[in-house]
Amino acid sequence: MKKIVFYIFILFFVFASCKDNEITTDPQYKLEYSVDTVSFDTILAGLTTPYQTLKVYNKSGEKIKISSINYASSYDYFMVNINGRNSHNVTNIEIADGDSMYVFVQTNGNSRGSDIPFALLDSISFSYNGNVDYVYLSAFSETPIILDHFVVTSDTTLSGTQPYLVKDTLKVEEGATLNIDAGVRLYFHNGASLYVDGILNCNGKVDNQIEMRYFRGDYLFRDTKYYLAPGNWKGVWLSQKSGDCKIISTNIIGAYQCLVVDSAFVDRKVIVGNSQIYNAKRGTLVSEASQIYAYNTLFANGGYYNVYLTDGKYLFNHCTIASYLTFGLSGKNPALYLNKKDSLSVELNNSVISGSKSSVIDNVAHNLKDSLNGNTFRLDIACCAISQKDSLAGERNYGNKWNIEEEFYHSDPNKSIDDFFVDFKTDSLSSFRTIGSDAILKLYPECATDIFGKNRVDDEFPDAGAFEY
Numbered sequence: 001m002k003k004i005v006f007y008i009f010i011l012f013f014v015f016a017s018c019k020d021n022e023i024t025t026d027p028q029y030k031l032e033y034s035v036d037t038v039s040f041d042t043i044l045a046g047l048t049t050p051y052q053t054l055k056v057y058n059k060s061g062e063k064i065k066i067s068s069i070n071y072a073s074s075y076d077y078f079m080v081n082i083n084g085r086n087s088h089n090v091t092n093i094e095i096a097d098g099d100s101m102y103v104f105v106q107t108n109g110n111s112r113g114s115d116i117p118f119a120l121l122d123s124i125s126f127s128y129n130g131n132v133d134y135v136y137l138s139a140f141s142e143t144p145i146i147l148d149h150f151v152v153t154s155d156t157t158l159s160g161t162q163p164y165l166v167k168d169t170l171k172v173e174e175g176a177t178l179n180i181d182a183g184v185r186l187y188f189h190n191g192a193s194l195y196v197d198g199i200l201n202c203n204g205k206v207d208n209q210i211e212m213r214y215f216r217g218d219y220l221f222r223d224t225k226y227y228l229a230p231g232n233w234k235g236v237w238l239s240q241k242s243g244d245c246k247i248i249s250t251n252i253i254g255a256y257q258c259l260v261v262d263s264a265f266v267d268r269k270v271i272v273g274n275s276q277i278y279n280a281k282r283g284t285l286v287s288e289a290s291q292i293y294a295y296n297t298l299f300a301n302g303g304y305y306n307v308y309l310t311d312g313k314y315l316f317n318h319c320t321i322a323s324y325l326t327f328g329l330s331g332k333n334p335a336l337y338l339n340k341k342d343s344l345s346v347e348l349n350n351s352v353i354s355g356s357k358s359s360v361i362d363n364v365a366h367n368l369k370d371s372l373n374g375n376t377f378r379l380d381i382a383c384c385a386i387s388q389k390d391s392l393a394g395e396r397n398y399g400n401k402w403n404i405e406e407e408f409y410h411s412d413p414n415k416s417i418d419d420f421f422v423d424f425k426t427d428s429l430s431s432f433r434t435i436g437s438d439a440i441l442k443l444y445p446e447c448a449t450d451i452f453g454k455n456r457v458d459d460e461f462p463d464a465g466a467f468e469y
Helices: 002-021 438-443
Strands: 037-044 052-057 064-070 078-082 089-095 100-107 118-128 131-142 145-147 156-158 164-166 169-172 177-181 185-188 193-196 199-203 210-214 219-221 235-238 245-248 250-253 257-261 269-273 276-280 283-295 298-302 307-317 320-323 336-349 352-355 361-363 377-382
Touching: 037 052, 037 100, 078 118, 089 100, 100 118, 100 131, 185 193, 193 199, 245 250, 250 257, 257 276, 283 298, 298 307
Parallel strands: 037 131, 145 164, 156 177, 164 185, 169 193, 177 199, 185 210, 193 235, 199 245, 210 250, 235 257, 245 269, 250 276, 257 283, 269 283, 276 298, 283 307, 298 320, 307 336, 320 352, 336 361, 336 377
Antiparallel strands: 052 100, 064 089, 064 118, 078 100, 118 131, 276 283
16 A cells, blocks of 8 residues: 555656646746836936846746747847846746746947937847747936036036036136026036035026936835935035025935035125925035025935034025934934034024924034023024924024924825935925015015915915925
């Protein structure tokens, strides 16, 4: 009896082994693919992208032999690696039932030097059992204007729809002016920066903004673009030698320090308006001994400090100053950090100051309550919303709403402002709606509309912050 059972087991094993080695030729047994199109976001021509992955599954119940996987293109827009082989054509690949294989795809965005956006389209074919399946390849390529160790020695204007790729320091010499027209995109390579000894005029418009960010547009995580990660490029530095500068409708994203205004005392004035400056490894705005006027601007998610002001004179109207960045870069320092060495004057009107730290406004050398009315330290906060308990007193502190919660609009409930994702728009239930003073709009008419051009006087009083609901 034991011998009979043994032989039955052997026969079953042999039969199963034969079935495992048997390759079906029936066209009804088909492969499946992780995507029907391997697509890349807009890329810069000449820069090779990271791999995109296509996975080929055999869930048919039978073993399948792929007679040919073919990427036969006359354009060569894409580079294809098939199951570990860098080849345009691979033959006779067997995939057992329940198994899979990988195809890796890259592109360098070769658009043949076109100065207009160029669609790259192609496909990979899979031939087996009389079937031919196609997986399409898609990318959108732009040819950048390369600025490599570019020095502005006389008045210069950057304009046009082609992106600029800054490979190292873009420097503005003393006595020269760099004008940046609305809609210009400046993409910075690793460690690159915009360094200004002269004058910088960013002339963006509400409906046609300037963008400064890291050059990579692919995904760091599944839902997070690489350029949102802080610290990949150095940022914009206005040196001690620089003159009056203005940064209007400009987004500065993901730098080590997004905007540094170096000590020039109050002889020079920097205007920042209708801009979004966020996701910095160190600080979104770092200034010493300078005069800055900021309006309708978001300063958000600085790492070690968000907005850091040492000496000088600062006016913030309808700004949102918020810090929630995680990944070990924040939580220890406040959203607004004040450091008086000589003389510091800070005025905040109709603004929002919020963060993950219990004390979102702080000073390294003084207790704010005791120093509020000091001769060399002046802090005025009017009609603002602050996410800490009321610890400031004095005649210059009035009309404020303290201890607010995280009351920003969430356009995507699956995303949070404490990641790289940034959305600090006012929500319908925000407690800082209509707490602003309309007197500010009369004194500063540029604040009559918000960061996106929305009228602030449609309801009774303006909302605090850069965004009007």
